[in-house]
Amino acid sequence: MAALVGRSSTHFETGSDVYFERGDMSASQPSATAPPAVDPRFDLLETTMKRLGYSKSALIEILHSAQEVFGYLPNELLTHVAKRLKLPPSQVYGVATFYHQFSFTPLGEHICTVCMGTPCYVKRAEDIINQIQATFKVAPGETSADGKLSVRAARCVGSCGLAPVVIIDSTVIGKESPEAIVGRLQTLLQTPQEVAR
Amino acid sequence: MKKVDLAAMAADELHNRQQHRCRVMVCSSTACVASGGVATRQAFEESIKAHRLEGEVQVAPSGCLGLCSLGPLAKVLEPGKPGTFYHHVHAPAAESIVAEHIVAGRPQLEHKLAADTPFFTRQRLLVLDSAGEINPERIEEYVARGGYQALSKALSEMTPEAVCQEIRNSGLRGRGGAGYPAGAKWELLRNAVGEIKYIVANGDEGDPGAYMDRTAMETDPHLLLEGMAIAGYATGARQGFIYVRAEYPLAITRLEQAIRQAKRHGLLGKSVLGSSFAFDIEIRIGAGAFVCGEETALLASIEGKRGTPRVRPPYPTERGLWGAPTMINNVETLANVPHIISKGAAWFSSVGTAGSKGTKVFALTGNLNHTGLIEVPMGITLREIIYEIGGGIPGQRAFKAVQAGGPSGGCIPAEHLDTPVDYESLQALGSMMGSGGMIVMDEASCMVDVAKFFMTFCVDESCGKCIPCRAGTAEMLALLEKICGGKASKADLELLEELCDMVKHTSLCGLGQTAPNPVISTLRYFRQEYQAHLEGYCPAGVCLPKGAEVLAR
Numbered sequence: 039m040a041a042l043v044g045r046s047s048t049h050f051e052t053g054s055d056v057y058f059e060r061g062d063m064s065a066s067q068p069s070a071t072a073p074p075a076v077d078p079r080f081d082l083l084e085t086t087m088k089r090l091g092y093s094k095s096a097l098i099e100i101l102h103s104a105q106e107v108f109g110y111l112p113n114e115l116l117t118h119v120a121k122r123l124k125l126p127p128s129q130v131y132g133v134a135t136f137y138h139q140f141s142f143t144p145l146g147e148h149i150c151t152v153c154m155g156t157p158c159y160v161k162r163a164e165d166i167i168n169q170i171q172a173t174f175k176v177a178p179g180e181t182s183a184d185g186k187l188s189v190r191a192a193r194c195v196g197s198c199g200l201a202p203v204v205i206i207d208s209t210v211i212g213k214e215s216p217e218a219i220v221g222r223l224q225t226l227l228q229t230p231q232e233v234a235r
Numbered sequence: 236m237k238k239v240d241l242a243a244m245a246a247d248e249l250h251n252r253q254q255h256r257c258r259v260m261v262c263s264s265t266a267c268v269a270s271g272g273v274a275t276r277q278a279f280e281e282s283i284k285a286h287r288l289e290g291e292v293q294v295a296p297s298g299c300l301g302l303c304s305l306g307p308l309a310k311v312l313e314p315g316k317p318g319t320f321y322h323h324v325h326a327p328a329a330e331s332i333v334a335e336h337i338v339a340g341r342p343q344l345e346h347k348l349a350a351d352t353p354f355f356t357r358q359r360l361l362v363l364d365s366a367g368e369i370n371p372e373r374i375e376e377y378v379a380r381g382g383y384q385a386l387s388k389a390l391s392e393m394t395p396e397a398v399c400q401e402i403r404n405s406g407l408r409g410r411g412g413a414g415y416p417a418g419a420k421w422e423l424l425r426n427a428v429g430e431i432k433y434i435v436a437n438g439d440e441g442d443p444g445a446y447m448d449r450t451a452m453e454t455d456p457h458l459l460l461e462g463m464a465i466a467g468y469a470t471g472a473r474q475g476f477i478y479v480r481a482e483y484p485l486a487i488t489r490l491e492q493a494i495r496q497a498k499r500h501g502l503l504g505k506s507v508l509g510s511s512f513a514f515d516i517e518i519r520i521g522a523g524a525f526v527c528g529e530e531t532a533l534l535a536s537i538e539g540k541r542g543t544p545r546v547r548p549p550y551p552t553e554r555g556l557w558g559a560p561t562m563i564n565n566v567e568t569l570a571n572v573p574h575i576i577s578k579g580a581a582w583f584s585s586v587g588t589a590g591s592k593g594t595k596v597f598a599l600t601g602n603l604n605h606t607g608l609i610e611v612p613m614g615i616t617l618r619e620i621i622y623e624i625g626g627g628i629p630g631q632r633a634f635k636a637v638q639a640g641g642p643s644g645g646c647i648p649a650e651h652l653d654t655p656v657d658y659e660s661l662q663a664l665g666s667m668m669g670s671g672g673m674i675v676m677d678e679a680s681c682m683v684d685v686a687k688f689f690m691t692f693c694v695d696e697s698c699g700k701c702i703p704c705r706a707g708t709a710e711m712l713a714l715l716e717k718i719c720g721g722k723a724s725k726a727d728l729e730l731l732e733e734l735c736d737m738v739k740h741t742s743l744c745g746l747g748q749t750a751p752n753p754v755i756s757t758l759r760y761f762r763q764e765y766q767a768h769l770e771g772y773c774p775a776g777v778c779l780p781k782g783a784e785v786l787a788r
Contacts, residue, residue: 048538094539095537095538095539095540095557096518096539098521098522098536098539099519099520099539101522102520102522104480112658117683126486129457129540132541133539133541136524136541136542137522137523137524137542138522138523138524138700139481139521139522139523140522154443154640155443155444155599156442156443156444156601156672156688157444157600157601157606157640157674157688157753158673159443159688160600160601160674160676160680161601161602175670190756192445192482193441193443193482193484193523193525193692194441194442194444194445195265195482196265196445196446196449196482196483197265197266197269197303197446198303198444198445198446198598198600198606198672199266199301199302199303199306199598199600199606199607199608200266200269200270200304200306201302201600201601201606202267210265210269211269212266212269212270225374227693
């Protein structure tokens with residue numbers, strides 16, 4: 039833990055004392071947090087906390103809101119929430135890491151979620167994951183080096199009648215082959231570049 | 236707002252509806268939207284406008300129409316006639332349905348689903364009774380179908396004790412899996428000591444391959460609210476919570492909207508229907524943890540903590556949310572309540588078997604011709620569900636097993652397909668009713684790989700509080716991986732069986748206690764497949780080459 043203390047690259051008021059150590063929170067990564075005075079996102083978060091009366095039992099809801107506003111939950115943000123709710127940072131960190139919904143690294147420009155619920159598994163969703171991994175070199179839970187694509191494996195998105203189900207940037211796609219999914223992703227990842235050319 | 240207002244609202248709504256000669260209900264559940272349902276609705280609206288029929292024909296979103304694999308689905312409702320179902324309704328089909336069915340007055344045969352399709356005729360709708368009949372976003376439509384009459388009846392004609400008694404007499408049991416008698420649970424909360432009591436609707440449907448509660452909440456949100464309010468009146472609770480998975484955004488939106496509407500009309504709040512009964516409902520959103528379906532873990536999560544279970548007793552009905560007596564009921568359980576109160580316990584218990592009354596909603600998925608959401612009377616056989624409703628296995632492949640109960644359940648082989656679906660029969664087979672996921676597998680599935688799949692799930696989802704579950708499931712997974720890799724010995728298999736027994740009997744909560752079930756049930760019915768892996772081949776060719784291929788070498 040000592041290694042991380044003081045290595046925070048932000049000048050965020052609560053960021054001076056870093057309570058947590060996380061292997062995937064590289065200090066060289068640009069932080070999503072900035073001084074609260076100039077970052078309107080903190081105002082948004084503050085509004086939510088105020089609406090919920092800074093209630094300790096609303097912690098999960100506040101974390102949802104924080105992730106919605108900032109895109110992910112960096113350590114500094116967790117510390118900030120802990121201070122505002124007067125909770126030990128260990129508890130905030132413990133709750134945040136307990137639940138799958140919370141992410142501690144920034145997500146890519148495009149997000150591809152492959153459902154790995156039982157019906158999707160029976161319909162060979164694993165082949166989709168393997169093909170994506172082979173083509174784009176991104177494993178579930180990871181983001182490509184260029185920050186363009188994040189791949190996630192989901193528990194069950196509840197659209198089992200369409201298994202196997204893949205969600206690409208909030209569009210639900212059902213009953214497609216691994217090749218078709220890879221094709222869609224290739225098109226998606228290439229499009230902006232071609233426009234730029 | 237008094238009872239008379241409900242009647243007035245219903246009359247208004249029915250009067251408005253008479254202005255239209257037909258309504259087109261376009262399925263707006265998640266699966267149909269994924270298949271292109273939004274464009275379908277637009278196509279209907281535009282086509283109706285093009286034919287200048289806006290005044291006569293109404294297009295509305297509906298809840299889940301069930302046959303998700305043939306989506307997008309639509310249903311044409313005409314007064315005095317049974318509804319007409321259409322499948323694969325993309326934009327061109329929608330235009331043609333308007334031209335043929337609505338304008339020319341003859342069904343559009345290419346996309347019409349036969350009314351006598353067993354998928355529909357073998358079902359018995361109760362919880363999903365309003366699917367395809369109402370727009371879930373409008374309280375008026377719920378009221379026009381008799382909605383909130385049960386709450387009104389309970390408040391004006393029944394004592395809280397009588398309501399509890401009615402639920403007990405109906406034989407309703409918990410739909411979340413364990414099947415605890417609902418009436419007995421209600422009485423426990425009713426008799427619990429405390430000024431403040433809570434009710435929680437458990438909508439944390441974490442079982443992969445199950446989406447019954449999602450559909451119930453999306454299709455008929457007011458039915459759940461009404462069931463909760465009745466439960467509140469019967470048990471003395473003044474506050475309810477609905478715990479919904481964050482993965483279900485549409486259900487959350489619809490519930491929020493329904494709560495606002497109910498408050499506006501005095502159906503929730505300080506004086507429900509003008510009576511002295513006060514009841515409020517709040518939504519709590521989960522954050523992705525299977526263990527939160529366990530009731531004590533769910534309570535911890537509502538309190539904003541890690542969702543780790545604790546030892547029972549004390550049971551939540553004695554000490555639950557913030558120390559106050561709390562009752563947790565599954566969403567589907569509560570959705571049965573208004574029907575029981577309005578039609579009576581005797582009517583409800585006329586459906587089902589001796590020990591399992593009423594209907595059950597299942598998510599029927601896997602290798603089947605028709606997959607989707609079904610509601611069937613208890614006592615129907617697995618064969619009827621799979622071969623009649625589900626239309627059997629596609630292609631020339633043979634049925635291998637049906638998995639019920641998710642990671643806590645088990646695989647049932649072909650020789651037990653004539654088993655009636657009820658709590659006790661499924662349990663006797665080493666499976667369970669569970670929340671209602673039913674996944675059909677054919678000969679291309681390897682049963683050891685299936686057991687490994689569920690064990691991977693349990694390892695990921697174990698909360699880590701107790702050692703048997705945290706370490707035991709990891710050890711079991713390692714052994715299953717060894718078996719799938721063709722590197723295991725007979726001793727490994729024996730050790731696996733020993734671990735199953737240990738984890739089952741020593742884990743703290745239901746997650747650990749039932750985690751070995753997929754292994755135990757596959758060992759019971761498909762031991763030859765485990766044996767084959769020990770000999771270096773996989774009968775389905777999933778983990779290792781098939782036997783014939785090994786011999787050919």
